[in-house]
Amino acid sequence: MSWPAVMAERPENARHRIGDGVVELVDPEALGPRVADLVAAGGRHVMLLGLDERSVGGNGLAVEAVMLTTDGSLNRVRAALAPDEPAYPSISSIMPAASWDERELKDLFGILPHGHPDPRRLVLHERWPRGHHPLRKDVAAGDRPPEADRHFVPFEVHGEGVYQLPVGPIHAGVIEPGHFRFSAVGERILHLDARLGFVHRGLEKIVEGRSFAAAAPVVERACGVCTVTHGLAYAEAVEQLTATGIPERARRLRVLLAELERLYNHVGDLGNVCAGIGFQPAVARLGWLKEQLFQLNDGLTGHRYLTGIVAPGGLWADVDAAALAGLPARLAAIGTELAAAIRAILRSEGVMARFHGTGIVPQQTALALGALGVAARASGVGLDLRRDRPSGGYRDLEVRPVTASGGDVAARFHVRAQEAHESLRIMREVLDRLPPGDISVPLAATPAVGETALGAAEGPRGASWIWLRAGNDGTIDRLHLRSASFANWPVVAAAVPGNLVPDFPLINKSFELCYACTDR
Amino acid sequence: MPFDVFDRLLRPLRRGPVTNRYPDVPLEPPGATRGLPVLDGSRCDGTAACVEICPTDAIRLSETTWTLDVGRCIFCGACARVCPRDAIRLGSTVELAVRDRDDLVIVTQREARP
Numbered sequence: 361m362s363w364p365a366v367m368a369e370r371p372e373n374a375r376h377r378i379g380d381g382v383v384e385l386v387d388p389e390a391l392g393p394r395v396a397d398l399v400a401a402g403g404r405h406v407m408l409l410g411l412d413e414r415s416v417g418g419n420g421l422a423v424e425a426v427m428l429t430t431d432g433s434l435n436r437v438r439a440a441l442a443p444d445e446p447a448y449p450s451i452s453s454i455m456p457a458a459s460w461d462e463r464e465l466k467d468l469f470g471i472l473p474h475g476h477p478d479p480r481r482l483v484l485h486e487r488w489p490r491g492h493h494p495l496r497k498d499v500a501a502g503d504r505p506p507e508a509d510r511h512f513v514p515f516e517v518h519g520e521g522v523y524q525l526p527v528g529p530i531h532a533g534v535i536e537p538g539h540f541r542f543s544a545v546g547e548r549i550l551h552l553d554a555r556l557g558f559v560h561r562g563l564e565k566i567v568e569g570r571s572f573a574a575a576a577p578v579v580e581r582a583c584g585v586c587t588v589t590h591g592l593a594y595a596e597a598v599e600q601l602t603a604t605g606i607p608e609r610a611r612r613l614r615v616l617l618a619e620l621e622r623l624y625n626h627v628g629d630l631g632n633v634c635a636g637i638g639f640q641p642a643v644a645r646l647g648w649l650k651e652q653l654f655q656l657n658d659g660l661t662g663h664r665y666l667t668g669i670v671a672p673g674g675l676w677a678d679v680d681a682a683a684l685a686g687l688p689a690r691l692a693a694i695g696t697e698l699a700a701a702i703r704a705i706l707r708s709e710g711v712m713a714r715f716h717g718t719g720i721v722p723q724q725t726a727l728a729l730g731a732l733g734v735a736a737r738a739s740g741v742g743l744d745l746r747r748d749r750p751s752g753g754y755r756d757l758e759v760r761p762v763t764a765s766g767g768d769v770a771a772r773f774h775v776r777a778q779e780a781h782e783s784l785r786i787m788r789e790v791l792d793r794l795p796p797g798d799i800s801v802p803l804a805a806t807p808a809v810g811e812t813a814l815g816a817a818e819g820p821r822g823a824s825w826i827w828l829r830a831g832n833d834g835t836i837d838r839l840h841l842r843s844a845s846f847a848n849w850p851v852v853a854a855a856v857p858g859n860l861v862p863d864f865p866l867i868n869k870s871f872e873l874c875y876a877c878t879d880r
Numbered sequence: 881m882p883f884d885v886f887d888r889l890l891r892p893l894r895r896g897p898v899t900n901r902y903p904d905v906p907l908e909p910p911g912a913t914r915g916l917p918v919l920d921g922s923r924c925d926g927t928a929a930c931v932e933i934c935p936t937d938a939i940r941l942s943e944t945t946w947t948l949d950v951g952r953c954i955f956c957g958a959c960a961r962v963c964p965r966d967a968i969r970l971g972s973t974v975e976l977a978v979r980d981r982d983d984l985v986i987v988t989q990r991e992a993r994p
Contacts, residue, residue, distance in 0.1 A: 570935075573933075573958075574933050574935060574958065575935075577935050577954060577956035577958060578935050581954065648898055655910075658909070658910050658912070658913060659910040659911075659912065660912065661912060662910070662912030662913045662914045663913075663914060667956070668914060668955070668956050668957055676957070676961065677912075679912075680910065680911060680912045682911075683910065683912070
C-alpha cells in the first residue's frame with residue numbers, strides 16, 4: 361500500500377512500514393505527547409519537517425517528526441494538518457532540539473507551530489513578504505515576490521551598562537555570512553543572537569521534479585566541506601527507495617572518502633581553532649598539512665573537496681590507481697606530522713590557558729539542544745552514526761567514538777585530534793582489504809509515487825540526514841537535508857554567554873560550523 | 881631542555897620552502913582533475929542530453945554551435961556522463977580567469993548532424 365492510500369484512510373494510530381522507519385499517523389494535537397513518549401524511551405531528535413501532501417494525493421500540509429531510537433532504528437510520527445489552517449501545537453518546549461526545525465517549516469510552508477517560544481523568521485528574512493511560502497507545491501521555483509517593507513529586530517538584552525555589539529554578516533576574512541548580535545556588559549557576553557539564512561538558495565525546491573541522478577550534484581553542493589557526507593546520505597536514501605545494492609568496492613571506497621573528508625576538515629579545524637587566538641605557527645603548520653590533504657584528494661578523485669565522486673548506485677568514477685597505490689605512505693607521513701603539530705600546541709601553555717574552560721557546553725545542554733558530532737562528543741554525549749546506525753562499509757568496521765567530558769574548547773580540540781587519528785586508522789583498515797571490481801550499478805527499481813526513505817551519514821560536524829520522497833518516474837517529490845551544522849548552531853549560541861567577547865572567535869571556531877548547509 | 885628553542889627556530893630553515901613557485905612554474909593538475917568541459921564538435925549530433933541534465937543551465941545548443949557558460953558551470957561532469965556520443969570531456973584546463981564576463985561564454989562549432 362502506498363503512502364497516499366494510507367493517508368486517505370487516516371486510521372487512528374495506523375502504522376505502516378517503509379524502509380526502516382515506522383510511520384505513525386497521529387492528530388496534530390497528539391504529535392507533542394507522542395514525541396514526549398519517544399523522548400522518555402531514549403529517542404533522539406533527527407528532524408521535524410514540513411510536507412505538502414497535495415502532490416501525492418493528500419489534501420493539505422503535514423509535519424513529520426523523525427526520531428532515532430536507542431537501537432539505531434527510526435520512529436516517524438506524522439500529522440496531517442487542516443488544509444485551511446495548517447497549525448499544530450509546538451513541540452519545542454518538549455524537545456528544544458526541534459526549535460529551529462519549527463521556525464524553518466513556519467517560513468517555508470506557512471505551518472504555524474502554536475506556542476513556539478521564539479517564532480521569529482529563520483531562513484526567510486523580514487523583507488520576504490508574508491504569506492509567500494516557497495516550499496508549498498503551488499509556488500513555482502523561480503518566483504520572486506515583491507520585497508516587504510519590514511526590518512530585522514534583533515533580540516537584545518537591555519539594562520544599565522549593557523551594550524549591543526553587532527558583528528557581520530560581512531566578516532573580516534573569506535568566510536561565510538552570518539550576523540551575530542552580542543549583548544554584553546563590559547567584556548562579558550550576556551546573550552548571543554545568531555542570525556543566519558543569508559545563503560539560502562532554495563536547494564530543496566530546486567531539486568523537486570529532477571531525476572535522482574540530476575539532483576546529486578545539487579545536493580552535494582549544499583555546502584563546500586561536507587560534500588561526501590551529504591552525497592552519502594542522499595545516495596543511501598536513493599538506494600533504499602530504488603532497492604539498489606551497490607558493489608563491494610564502492611562500499612569500501614565510500615568509507616575511504618568519508619574518512620578523507622573528516623580528516624581534512626579536522627586538520628583544518630584544529631588549525632582554525634589556533635587562528636581564533638592568533639597562534640600563527642600552528643595555523644601555518646596545520647594549514648600546510650590541510651593543503652597536502654587537498655592535493656591528495658585531488659589526485660585520487662579529481663577534486664580537492666571530493667565533489668562529483670559519490671553517486672546514487674555507487675561512485676561516478678573509480679579513484680586514480682596510481683594515487684591509491686601511494687596513499688598508505690602519504691597517510692603515514694601526514695599522521696606523523698599531525699601528531700607532532702598537536703604535541704607542539706598542547707605543550708604551549710598560553711594556548712591551553714585560552715582553551716580550557718572557554719565555551720563550555722554542559723552535557724545536559726548538549727542533550728537538550730540535540731548537539732551532534734564533535735560538539736556532542738566533547739560534552740560527553742557519545743553519539744556516532746558510524747557505530748550507532750552503521751550503513752554501507754561501516755557495517756563491518758569497528759569505529760571507536762572519541763569522547764571527552766569538559767565540553768569546552770579544549771575538549772573539542774582533543775576530540776578532533778583523536779578522531780583524526782582514528783580516521784587514519786580506519787583508512788588503513790579499508791586500504792588493507794579493498795577488493796577489485798565494479799564501482800557502480802544502475803538504480804534497480806523505480807519507486808512508486810509517494811514512497812519515502814531516509815539516508816544518513818556521520819560527517820566531520822556530526823550526522824547529516826536526508827529525507828526523500830519519490831514523485832513520478834523516478835523523480836524527487838520532496839527532499840529535506842538536515843545538516844549537522846543546522847543542529848549545532850543553537851548549541852554555539854548556548855556556549856557563548858558568560859564568556860568574553862574576544863573569546864567568541866575561538867568558541868565559534870571550536871565548533872567550525874557551515875552556514876551554507878544550514879541555510880541551504 | 882634549554883636548547884629546544886634553538887631547534888625550533890632552526891627547523892623551518894632546515895625544512896626550506898614548502899610552497900610552489902606558481903605562477904612562474906606552470907601548475908600541472910593531477911590526471912583525474914575535472915577542468916573545463918570540452919566538446920568534440922565532430923561527434924556532437926545534437927541530442928541535447930547535456931542541456932537537459934545540466935543542473936545550472938550552463939549549456940545552450942543551436943544548429944551549428946554548442947555554447948558553455950563557464951560562469952554557471954559547476955564542473956560536475958553530468959554532461960560528459962550522459963552524452964550518448966561521448967563528445968564531452970572534462971579537460972585539464974583549470975586556469976579560467978578572464979577580465980570580461982562575456983569571455984566566460986565559450987562557443988564551440990559542431991559539425992555532426994543527426
